[in-house]
Ligand SMILES: Nc1ncnc2c1ncn2[C@@H]1O[C@H](COP(=O)(O)OP(=O)(O)OP(=O)(O)O)[C@@H](O)[C@H]1O
């Protein structure tokens with residue numbers, strides 16, 4: 001691509017965002033290497049969705065800078081939108097149209113040459129061929145989610161944001177989405193995803209970051225995070241701490257951390 | 263991976279705006295085709311009003327006109343548009359709720375084309391409703407000797423009026439917190455023609471009501487349309503009418519821009 005290989009796919013520096021008095025992001029820094037899968041963890045309300053909305057030019061930050069492929073999200077938002085694709089936390093599909101029509105619509109908006117063929121290929125890949133002609137309003141939650149993700153892959157974006165992509169999916173669909181994410185990364189696409197299931201981050205991500213109280217608390221590969229917890233507690237004899245242990249140790253139980261803060 | 267063809271490189275922004283608006287307008291027109299009841303409901307209320315005025319109240323109203331059907335038609339046409347645009351707010355609200363609006367906004371398309379698509383769809387839907395209402399008027403005896411130019415002027419004013427009210431409807435569509443909120447704003451708009459020259463001459467009204475009826479925008483618009491249909495000169499009313507319509511249009515577009523900015527701030 002035109003950006004030099006040294007430029008990270010995503011660079012976030014000191015991003016701040018408040019909603020009225022609520023300081024959600026208080027200086028977030030992170031870098032995501034091209035072609036890698038980066039998982040962002042955080043409790044409910046930590047600001048994961050807010051960060052993704054800033055990176056996908058839907059929301060303006062109060063301070064700091066963020067770049068996608070070297071383009072600033074605030075000043076070069078058109079270039080940023082050309083590079084990215086967003087699968088938001090809640091499936092963003094058109095319920096009045098059929099699944100195939102949704103895909104054709106996005107393919108046409110992305111100025112693809114053969115929208116029909118693209119739609120058919122994605123329907124097959126996401127196991128939606130049988131439901132292709134049905135109104136999406138009649139789809140199950142998991143089917144909507146798969147359609148939603150399929151819509152985000154059209155046009156081969158170089159950076160893909162997936163906000164809780166597997167929430168509400170059955171185990172098999174979850175594995176399919178995992179395979180898709182791996183396939184994207186192998187093909188050179190950068191993936192930034194958020195998730196609530198820590199084993200998803202463990203299985204999928206090259207690097208993991210924990211967003212807590214408006215900042216990135218820790219960031220690293222799984223084994224680096226596991227080293228944060230020096231020794232596993234005696235109960236887990238000779239076991240590596242799981243990511244869940246690391247997460248809970250760092251973020252703490254919400255209730256007990258509030259008590260200690262008081 | 264699926265072989266997704268390369269995107270057409272460097273299409274100029276302007277062609278992209280038109281192409282994207284066309285695709286998105288096609289999408290929302292398809293919504294309407296799938297639920298044609300929205301157009302029919304839009305037409306039912308004004309038709310009911312028309313039947314009420316012509317057959318129930320009309321005999322008692324001294325409008326000084328040889329045809330009351332023709333006299334009241336302009337007001338009914340404005341009511342048709344006022345009720346039709348609440349569907350625009352509703353459809354836009356649903357797009358905001360479902361998240362598809364944000365999906366479009368995160369894509370490399372002309373951002374304003376998403377709103378223009380709703381506006382153009384509203385124009386088409388309202389014109390269809392207007393044709394239905396005029397059709398019913400013809401059935402119950404509406405006749406006009408107005409020439410092609412006068413009819414074009416009527417159509418032009420209705421198109422401008424629809425555009426102005428549609429952009430006004432975009433604001434609650436973008437900002438409403440509930441479905442009711444998205445469409446409730448149109449109720450006063452439906453009510454305005456009742457307190458204007460649309461159904462009874464304003465000089466039959468008591469002082470303050472008459473003052474309101476004469477300063478509000480519906481009266482000059484109705485007077486202009488009526489003059490055109492009755493083959494009379496339109497006089498100064500047309501300029502007051504155009505000033506109102508263009509004023510509402512500009513104010514609504516500014517209001518929309520502000521509402522949109524606030525959303526992404
Ligand atoms: N538009 C908004 N106006 C006011 N507050 C907001 C807005 N958007 C988000 N917030 C608040 O910002 C905080 C962070 O929200 P956000 O959706 O980013 O969290 P999250 O990490 O994605 O949480 P979850 O895991 O539940 O999805 C929350 O307290 C939320 O209420």
Ligand SMILES: [Mg+2]
Pocket residue numbers: 048049050089163
């Ligand atoms: Mg979220």
